[in-house]
Amino acid sequence: MARQGILIVLSGPSGTGKGTICKALLAQSTSLHYSISATTRQPRPGEVNGVNYWFIAPDEFRTMVEQNELLEWAEVYGNYYGTPRRWVADMLHSGQDVVLEIDTQGAMQIKKQFPQGVFVFIIPPSLRELEDRIVKRGADSPAVIAKRLGCVQEEIGFAPQYDYAVVNDEVAAATAKIAAIILAEKCRMDRNTDLIEAIGKRGSIE
Numbered sequence: 001m002a003r004q005g006i007l008i009v010l011s012g013p014s015g016t017g018k019g020t021i022c023k024a025l026l027a028q029s030t031s032l033h034y035s036i037s038a039t040t041r042q043p044r045p046g047e048v049n050g051v052n053y054w055f056i057a058p059d060e061f062r063t064m065v066e067q068n069e070l071l072e073w074a075e076v077y078g079n080y081y082g083t084p085r086r087w088v089a090d091m092l093h094s095g096q097d098v099v100l101e102i103d104t105q106g107a108m109q110i111k112k113q114f115p116q117g118v119f120v121f122i123i124p125p126s127l128r129e130l131e132d133r134i135v136k137r138g139a140d141s142p143a144v145i146a147k148r149l150g151c152v153q154e155e156i157g158f159a160p161q162y163d164y165a166v167v168n169d170e171v172a173a174a175t176a177k178i179a180a181i182i183l184a185e186k187c188r189m190d191r192n193t194d195l196i197e198a199i200g201k202r203g204s205i206e
Contacts, residue, residue, distance in 0.1 A: 007100065009107050025175055025178060033099070039081045081103065119161070123168065164181050
């Protein structure tokens with residue numbers, strides 16, 4: 001029987017670089033898999049359906065909610081986002097690790113259902129730096145930018161409910177810290193009880 005995979009949840013205010021960190025983590029590991037979220041928002045320039053998100057219509061999203069096909073879902077900045085349940089469950093049961101990049105609302109839903117997950121909150125170096133990143137990204141209108149910045153304090157208020165906090169002042173350093181967190185979590189005693197029991201039954205370490 002395959003050992004259960006680890007679910008890693010990354011959250012943080014818009015502009016903290018969650019997506020960039022996810023890409024860096026995935027580039028470093030073949031055993032880590034990215035869960036693609038479904039969303040009703042329009043694709044940004046360069047985004048591809050089935051790669052960055054599953055871009056679906058609001059009616060289709062509501063049907064998925066009604067049929068309990070989402071592990072979590074939330075309305076964020078006027079659009080809906082959700083995590084397809086079956087794919088994540090199948091990956092974890094097969095022993096594969098999964099990383100989710102989701103908002104704080106969704107992360108709290110996940111934590112209630114899956115408290116053994118690893119929850120990491122990404123923090124910007126400063127609010128000024130966060131604003132600069134969002135503006136320079138050039139993906140949102142001034143109204144959307146203002147709305148995102150207005151939600152920052154509320155989102156940061158959820159930080160104490162996460163297991164780890166990582167400041168993203170430099171992508172490579174932040175990515176290295178999260179990779180170290182994942183490695184440490186794999187070594188936790190409660191994730192290796194089967195190994196300990198097997199060694200005890202054999203009476204020696206082969």
